Amino acid sequence: MVRERALKAVLVVVGLLFTAGVIPLTMFFSREPAVPMIMSIYVTLGIFLLLAVRDPAANRSLIAFGGWANLAHAGVMAAQEYRNVIERRELAGVVLFAIVGVVLVALAPSKQPAERASAAAT
Secondary structure, three states, rough: OOHHHHHHHHHHHHHHHHHHOOHHHHHOOOOOEEEEEHHHHHHHHHHHHHHHHOHHHHHHHHHHHHHHHHHHHHHHHHHHHHHOOOOHHHHHHHHHHHHHHHHHHHOOOOOHHHHHHHHHHH
């Protein structure tokens, strides 16, 4: 029960954080054209994470995707920072995305017994 409450709190915080990305998304005058593109994905993910708060178990794959996608993004950013492709100030983003990814993966609901049985039967 505590884990589910923690997951719901994380989903709300991360969902609101990503949905707030709509503000930078509207700034099409950025030096980097990739920023609005990636932000559009994160805004969409934020909205769906907010919707997942109602029934996290039914949205297990979405939560897992959100976690692993953030870990992948953090990994790419870390490699880019190491190779001096992005500025050092972007390192805070690496840490933030990594933390969000780890927390979502760690708190993601486990498969229900019925799901395990149907997966084993196929």
